[in-house]
Amino acid sequence: MNVGIIGFARSGKTTLFNAISGAHAAVGAFGSRDANIAVIKVPDERIDRLSEIFKPKKTTYAEFQFLDIAPNESDAEKKVLDSASLTTLKNSDALVHVVRAFENENVMHPAGSVDPVRDCGALEEELQLADLIVIERRVERLTKENRKDAEYEILKRCAAHIEEGKSLRSLELSAQEANEIAGYCFLSQKALMLVGNYGEESIGEDDPSGLAAYAAEHGFTLIGLCGEMELEIAELSEKDRQAFRDDLGLGEGSRMRFLHAAYDMLGLISFITAGEPEVRAWTIRKGTHAVDAAGVIHSDLQRGFIRAEVVGYDDFIAAGTMAKAKEQGHVSVEGKDYVVCDGDMLLIRFNV
Ligand SMILES: Nc1nc2c(ncn2[C@@H]2O[C@H](COP(=O)(O)OP(=O)(O)OP(=O)(O)O)[C@@H](O)[C@H]2O)c(=O)[nH]1
Ligand SMILES: [Mg+2]
Incomplete structure (x- = not known):
């Protein structure tokens, strides 16, 4: 921006x-x-x-x-x-x-x-x-x-x-x-x-x-x-x-x-990627679809987009770990058209 x-x-x-x-x-x-x-x-x-x-x-x-x-x-x-x-x-x-x-x-x-x-x-x-x-x-x-x-x-x-x-x-x-x-x-x-x-x-x-x-x-x-x-x-x-x-x-x-x-x-929100290599906030406009959010990270992720695994920040914090969040059913699997929300933690699965 x-x-x-x-x-x-x-x-x-x-x-x-x-x-x-x-x-x-x-x-x-x-x-x-x-x-x-x-x-x-x-x-x-x-x-x-x-x-x-x-x-x-x-x-x-x-x-x-x-x-x-x-x-x-x-x-x-x-x-x-x-x-x-x-x-x-x-x-x-x-x-x-x-x-x-x-x-x-x-x-x-x-x-x-x-x-x-x-x-x-x-x-x-x-x-x-x-x-x-x-x-x-x-x-x-x-x-x-x-x-x-x-x-x-x-x-x-x-x-x-x-x-x-x-x-x-x-x-x-x-x-x-x-x-x-x-x-x-x-x-x-x-x-x-x-x-x-x-x-x-x-x-x-x-x-x-x-x-x-x-x-x-x-x-x-x-x-x-x-x-x-x-x-x-x-x-x-x-x-x-x-x-x-x-x-x-x-x-x-x-x-x-x-x-x-x-x-x-500007109608902006942030989504998050979190892992051992990097915890990072990304800025997108409200209404952005998962496939386009993936493109903000890297064009390969957009091109080869398969699905996004999504957990809201608050749900993740409440669960404590990704494994627990999954167990509790807070991690959803979303397609290209999913509208990303502020604070979503995304894991993009892709194949190029
Ligand atoms: N009293 C008062 N003076 C201010 C305030 N803000 C800025 N100034 C003064 O106004 C002068 C100009 O401030 P700048 O921040 O340089 O203004 P600018 O818009 O960048 O100016 P140019 O780059 O020349 O266009 C400085 O002497 C500031 O100290 C304020 O809120 N109150
Ligand atoms: Mg100036």
Whole structure:
């Protein structure tokens, strides 16, 4: 999973990136001119527990890759994203828009004032326009070649949708139509989560900037946090961290809240493989069939799939060992079409 962090210059992208990844990328005016990249392991108590039981040679957590997009400072038009960033983001599975909601007169906002709802609209529009340019170029080409085929029809529909001021995310497509345009990796079609970066003074206040109402109206997942404080906390020792959070009434760490929200937004779940060589979590979308889950592990397992032996994590823990779980009838034998559930422990039988 690859998540692109975008937002206006000085909105706190790098601050958030550091807080969730434990990286130490430079913030403020000295920030990098290139995107920062970090891979973070998704904490998972189930994997911890299974590692204790199986004592594997290797333990592997699910991973998220984060890309902290550098601000566009060259462009006279004051776009948030330059063309290099737009290209980079095509490979992202989802976008996170860090919206500045903190006041700080020492930190300039490129638009001159702090207005979260305005910034959300502006960024959406940029993503839409970037898609529209791609669409128009392609439509022109198809028209020249006199190819008014299925692709042409669907692109025309996409263009009309954007011209109404809407993102492709909200365009209803059949599976076949979605497939037809998947190769374009349209930016306004990607799942997008909002992170409101609030000032310390806003902690505990209800929707101080109107961002929550905006998110609800447009169906965006929103998490609110105070980036600067989260970063300070992230740099404390583990012991001090929770005490500090409890003191301030901050609840779960930004990293966990962020990851949970991202998992939800993307409709992701984890399944597990456990054995002596390795205990490992794998990330898939909800609704994935066993044969496709096998493919996430290795293409051979997908190609030569025979069956999956499945036990839910809780059932396994209750039984204590695989043999007992079998005895108690908790291990089922499933075919290709079995829909994998969160926490399923899978053993794929295959033959190539
Ligand atoms: N008061 C306050 N300042 C913040 C907060 N988050 C970030 N800042 C400050 O705002 C400045 C910009 O933060 P960055 O994290 O570098 O923002 P950015 O979006 O990565 O900026 P660019 O990479 O230049 O686009 C830094 O001086 C931060 O310390 C916050 O929650 N509250
Ligand atoms: Mg930055």
